Amino acid sequence: MGYFLLRRTVGFLATLLTITVVVFAVMNILPGDPALTILGIEASEAALEALRQQLGLHDPVVVRYFRWVGAALTGDFGMSHAYRVSVAELVLERLPLTLSLAFGGMIATVVLALAMGIGAAANHRKAGDWGVMFLSQIGIAVPSFWAAMLLVLLFAVYLQWLPPGGFPGWSDPVAALRSLVLPIAALTFVQAAVLARVTRSAALEVMRLDYVRTARAMGYPRRRILWRHVLPNALVPIVTIVGLQFATLVTGTIVIENVFYLPGLGRLVFQAIANRDLPLVQALVTLFAVIVVTVNFLVDVIYVMIDPRLKTRA
């Protein structure tokens, strides 16, 4: 396990380093001058020059990169060019919303998908199975932004049960939860469809194995066989997909935050790229990378926990 952790940590750091280099390079190759984006087309050349000086855009790329890395290692992610406040402040004020969305979406996805997938497997080739397969087919086919728009039309515009968007902040937990229901539902709809299918086929595969037949023959209750013997052994592919989906969820919030005008990290990174706000883009992409790599790492640890055979291979 020690060697496993060490190897993963080295991989983690190497990934991060690569990502920061790539983002820095891409943002510098990409046409677009931060000063021009901020001051607009009426600005004089002198004003643009003064702003570039202020933002430190004159130093060579390599110098700027190492200055950024050096500061980032001490926890200083610099000032946002466009917002004129520290990047840390911007990220911290938006992180809770995006994490609530991603975790809320993940929990709802897992609960719904496991119930639907196992239910479908248990009712293989019966009405329940066909129903789940049909629903999940729709879920896979429908893009999340469109599902989001339909949800808004139904629940916010016609029924007026829930707000159409916005986020009042966690100081009013009820209002905050209410405003998260639709975005989480939109995220879950698509993700759960994929996961339910994976769960179903993984469960079906396990159900064909001899020990399940034996358990049945011994007269164990169906439910107990499903949840105690089938599910744990079907978990490896499910956990793999959940890990991948979490990464999709974090990035999928970009779209969902736009449709529901939520002030989260997704909208922030979108704006930061449009504004050529290099320090902000750099910090956000690095943060997204940290989240994804951490989740992958956790998935690997969970593998070892649910399938002890992997311990020796790790």
Add this chain to the structure above:
Amino acid sequence: MRLTAAPALLAALALALAAPAAAQTRISIGIQQEPTALDPTIEATAAINVMVTQNIFETLTRVDRSGAVQPGLAESWEISDDGRTYRFHLHQGVAFHDGTPFTADHVLFSFERAMAEDSTNPRRIIFDPIESVEMIDEHTVEITLARPEAFFLFELARGPAIIVTPETVETNATRPVGTGPFMFDAWTRGDRLRFVKNPGHRNADEVALDMVEFRFIADPAAAAAALLAGELDAFPGFPAPELVAQFEADPRFTVQVGTTEGEVILAMNNARPPFDDIRARQAVSHAINREELIEGAMYGLAVPISSFYPPHGPAFVDLSDLYPHDPDRARALFEEAGILGDTLTLRPVPFPYGTRSAEIIQAQLGAAGMNVRIENVEWGFWLEEVFRNHNYDLTIVAHTESNDLGNFARDSYYWGYDSDAFRELWEAIRTETDDEARIALLQDAQRMVSEEAVLGYLFQLPLIGIFRDGVEGFWDSQPTLALPLAEVTVR
């Protein structure tokens, strides 16, 4: 029972309807563009100017809904006979929101800051004509110009010319402090911005609103949903002309379609082939069918233009007969210019009016025998590649500044138009202080740029406002970038 109850019910209903609706003092306003900072002296974003100029901050002069210059922080002024010296008499008893009394010092500070060597003011040209700014006494300022400047008082009303106080200048980006009828209250970046009424303002008695909340909603479908769900009272710059009919049919809303100062143009790169040849530009002008374009791209909600001047302006001349829609003539001219059948690149700005117009222009130029390749680019890319590097054949963009005919006089501007005759004419316009004479010159200028077919002139960008029934007082047109809330009432 039923028979007796009905009249009583009706009477109650009639009473309820007749009772005067209580006036509301809060309003929730949708804004499409999310600002990154709240100080118009450091950033050009239109939404910043719209929200804070005339609300949080004030300027020496003010532009009203008709486009006329009115007193602002200066209650009156005198202009010397040579048109070079302006003496401004400032309002007395005005204070900034932090309590600092407003004096001539603040005017000097604000102007000197904007004019400084290292100033990053996004519109330094406002201050270019200024030779000196002097304080005569606590409440009198004298500004001397190097030459007469016809648009000076109008320009002084813009966001980049706001009067600020040195104590808060570093924090205005996040906590703006001005002298306006509203004070900054709270800002959740990316979500909402809240102002409250400034009870100490000299016109506070006339301000109906106690609280204003801006909500930032970029997505057009989400903007419509927020209005329909009752989250918003007003969306003064509604982004989706295709959804307007739905709101017009809905008795809960009123729709205002006005105009902005934004001329939407099909810019041609005059500096390089093929559009260095006037025949090629004339051909494009003949190929454009404005009615079809406005119907298709703007759902009929725009006014066509035939030069670079708004149809609602005092000096407007109709030049639509100059290059009427005539695909055959266009084809013949393309042939004469020797480029018939060639491929042109069109890089529109990434806003709905731009990308939608691009597809129609592509079809219209196609009907005149040209191939047009549309390259959709992102805003930062457009600024750098098209605007700065002049790397384009055709582009579609709106120029939203007032009095911007002067763009044709600029050196090495992205249109590549280089005419000393026009520069002379523009110099005459800007220094002409007699209104009538200036209007005649402005008409000459429109004719010149239209005859030379410097650009393809498409339409004036509309201002679409959607308001909940009972919301009144918003400007129906936008002669300058502002959204004065002191005039707004909610029932």
